[in-house]
Amino acid sequence: MAEWNAAKPKNAVAAWVEERLPILSLVNNVVGVDTPTPRNLNYWWNFGSLAGLMLVVQIISGVVLAMHYTPHTSLAFDSVERIMRDVNYGWLIRYMHANGASFFFIAVYTHIFRGLYYGSYKAPRELLWMLGVVIFLLMMATAFMGYVLPWGQMSFWGATVITNLFSAIPVVGESIVTLLWGGFSVDNPTLNRFFSLHYLLPFVIAGVVILHLWAKKISDSGNPLGIDVKSNADQIPFHPFYTIKDAFGAGVFFFVFAAFIFYMPNVLGHPDNYIPADPMVTPASIVPEWYFLPFYAILRSITFDIGIPFTDIVFIPAKLLGVLAMFASILVWLFLPWLDTSKVRSGKFRPTFRWFFLFLVIDMFVLTVVGGKKPEGIWPLVGLIGTAYYFAYFLVILPLLGKIEKTLPLPESIANPVVKAAE
Amino acid sequence: MSTINETIEAEDGATRRDFLHVAAAGMAGVGAVMAAWPFIDQMNPAADTLALASVEVDLSAIGVGEAVIIKWRGKPVFVRHRTEAEIEAARAVPMDVLVDKQPDAERVQEGHAEWLVVLGVCTHLGCVPLGTKEGDDRGDFGGWFCPCHGSHYDTAGRIRKGPAPKNLEVPTYAFVNDTTLQIG
Numbered sequence: 275m276a277e278w279n280a281a282k283p284k285n286a287v288a289a290w291v292e293e294r295l296p297i298l299s300l301v302n303n304v305v306g307v308d309t310p311t312p313r314n315l316n317y318w319w320n321f322g323s324l325a326g327l328m329l330v331v332q333i334i335s336g337v338v339l340a341m342h343y344t345p346h347t348s349l350a351f352d353s354v355e356r357i358m359r360d361v362n363y364g365w366l367i368r369y370m371h372a373n374g375a376s377f378f379f380i381a382v383y384t385h386i387f388r389g390l391y392y393g394s395y396k397a398p399r400e401l402l403w404m405l406g407v408v409i410f411l412l413m414m415a416t417a418f419m420g421y422v423l424p425w426g427q428m429s430f431w432g433a434t435v436i437t438n439l440f441s442a443i444p445v446v447g448e449s450i451v452t453l454l455w456g457g458f459s460v461d462n463p464t465l466n467r468f469f470s471l472h473y474l475l476p477f478v479i480a481g482v483v484i485l486h487l488w489a490k491k492i493s494d495s496g497n498p499l500g501i502d503v504k505s506n507a508d509q510i511p512f513h514p515f516y517t518i519k520d521a522f523g524a525g526v527f528f529f530v531f532a533a534f535i536f537y538m539p540n541v542l543g544h545p546d547n548y549i550p551a552d553p554m555v556t557p558a559s560i561v562p563e564w565y566f567l568p569f570y571a572i573l574r575s576i577t578f579d580i581g582i583p584f585t586d587i588v589f590i591p592a593k594l595l596g597v598l599a600m601f602a603s604i605l606v607w608l609f610l611p612w613l614d615t616s617k618v619r620s621g622k623f624r625p626t627f628r629w630f631f632l633f634l635v636i637d638m639f640v641l642t643v644v645g646g647k648k649p650e651g652i653w654p655l656v657g658l659i660g661t662a663y664y665f666a667y668f669l670v671i672l673p674l675l676g677k678i679e680k681t682l683p684l685p686e687s688i689a690n691p692v693v694k695a696a697e
Numbered sequence: 698m699s700t701i702n703e704t705i706e707a708e709d710g711a712t713r714r715d716f717l718h719v720a721a722a723g724m725a726g727v728g729a730v731m732a733a734w735p736f737i738d739q740m741n742p743a744a745d746t747l748a749l750a751s752v753e754v755d756l757s758a759i760g761v762g763e764a765v766i767i768k769w770r771g772k773p774v775f776v777r778h779r780t781e782a783e784i785e786a787a788r789a790v791p792m793d794v795l796v797d798k799q800p801d802a803e804r805v806q807e808g809h810a811e812w813l814v815v816l817g818v819c820t821h822l823g824c825v826p827l828g829t830k831e832g833d834d835r836g837d838f839g840g841w842f843c844p845c846h847g848s849h850y851d852t853a854g855r856i857r858k859g860p861a862p863k864n865l866e867v868p869t870y871a872f873v874n875d876t877t878l879q880i881g
């Protein structure tokens with residue numbers, strides 16, 4: 275268990291503040307010199323701090339964009355064009371924000387899959403993991419509403435399709451959709467409330483991030499070996515060791531980020547979003563942002579009802595089932611700590627698990643491709659198989675595998691990572 | 698304290714104080730729900746949004762086999778002047794192949810079978826199906842085709858294939874005279 279050390283600053287002003295508000299201790303104990311951290315963290319552990327940095331980038335660039343943006347259906351598109359053409363460095367700030375969302379998701383996806391491989395969700399880190407899932411859900415909502423703001427064709431039709439998902443809910447569905455829209459279609463009231471919430475939610479995310487870090491302090495960082503810290507020899511202080519390592523990683527990450535901003539700012543976006551929204555014309559195909567594609571593929575892969583075969587009796591119509599599957603695909607992560615029955619945390623020592631995990635990663639890429647294709651030819655079938663494997667991984671494979679897999683022997687300690695020789 | 702509680706304790710162990718606690722908390726709960734309602738209901742359509750008027754359509758400009766898109770309450774409405782063959786095709790479909798069973802006669806007004814008026818909103822997730830403009834893909838059943846997730850509608854606007862669960866919705870409308878249609 276984590277211990278708490280009071281900071282004793284030498285600087286008189288710092289000491290005066292610390293006595294009244296122990297904020298230095300707080301920082302020191304969570305990401306500072308008083309944060310003992312496993313000495314063997316690899317580069318996959320960089321992505322948490324990268325995600326945090328991207329949140330800061332989004333908030334700074336977003337607040338500035340909001341100074342020039344107008345949330346009205348007749349002005350929104352032009353105000354974004356004005357940001358691009360007339361506002362000093364407006365193009366830079368908007369490209370940072372638009373690509374920043376993508377890089378935020380790259381960081382978070384990597385962070386999540388790091389956790390899936392190294393078993394970061396297992397005791398005692400269940401709540402830490404679940405808070406992460408909450409952050410991810412909030413991010414999805416934020417990014418979705420942000421994408422509506424420039425009021426292009428994809429903004430409008432993406433918003434229409436996604437809000438209509440709620441119409442699948444029995445009985446109250448239609449009323450919920452009207453409530454979300456504030457009208458009879460996606461229109462000005464919708465744009466206004468999305469702007470309000472898009473501004474708010476990132477700060478809610480920041481709040482949950484604080485809880486996430488607090489839980490990290492209490493349960494300590496995990497590590498690639500997945501074994502518990504046994505002695506001081508297993509640990510090094512977070513600062514300066516991991517602050518430096520994180521800073522180095524951030525340099526590399528921002529290098530790639532900058533390459534996108536300056537050389538290919540629109541490759542991750544859809545060209546149709548440079549066409550002003552037209553409620554009378556649907557674009558030839560509606561494609562969400564790349565980071566939503568796997569879940570969009572799951573939504574679309576369900577085209578069958580659940581009911582009594584050969585009769586007209588339907589319990590769950592396809593539309594509702596698709597929506598349920600899409601939400602379930604993320605909510606299932608909340609139950610992961612209890613679905614995975616293996617006592618061994620790290621995938622390093624689970625020879626069979628590693629294969630299934632590899633297939634899951636491939637499956638995510640396949641679903642990403644399927645989500646971007648028109649649902650014709652072979653794609654619906656590929657999507658259905660991908661969806662089936664996705665759920666099988668969490669609901670069948672992990673629960674069973676933990677019971678039958680023969681895991682490799684665990685090393686003695688982090689400082690002495692050799693397998694105890696058989697006597 | 699304890700002596701007071703003992704003196705007024707009822708047979709089943711509940712005290713007057715317990716009752717007051719429950720009643721007060723209950724009232725506070727009701728108050729909280731009532732205070733929350735305005736904050737939820739403000740999201741619903743405002744009075745001016747609800748007051749959107751009806752629109753009139755000049756039918757003389759729509760030739761046989763043609764169709765137009767009219768904007769009504771921010772949504773597209775398809776008005777289609779059907780050919781004899783299209784009406785025949787719609788009427789010939791046996792009920793049991795339909796997903797959302799409804800005869801063609803119920804989807805048009807009596808004596809005006811050539812005019813099909815439907816909301817241009819796919820009942821799957823709300824895209825505008827293709828098939829109104831010349832040269833559009835009209836799908837496998839000659840009506841409309843929704844490109845978003847591939848729903849096919851027939852010449853009565855009924856869903857025949859694809860993920861959409863229902864037929865295209867028929868809005869309220871009336872024929873003001875021979876050449877004028879009023880939607881809403």
Ligand code: HEM
Pocket residue numbers: 329332333334335336337338339340343354368371372375378413416417418420421422423424472473475476477479543
């Ligand atoms: C979690 C953090 C955030 C994410 C993931 C995010 C995501 C997005 C996305 C994807 C867009 C559409 C970009 C485009 O294609 O044009 C957008 C637009 C916008 N965002 Fe954010 N955002 C975040 C935080 C913020 C914050 C904190 C603010 C304001 C305080 C803000 C203000 C805006 C504005 C004004 C726009 C419209 C201008 C534009 O489209 O470029 N965002 N956001």
Ligand code: FES
Pocket residue numbers: 819820821822823824843844845846847848859860861
């Ligand atoms: S919205 Fe028309 S098929 Fe999905």
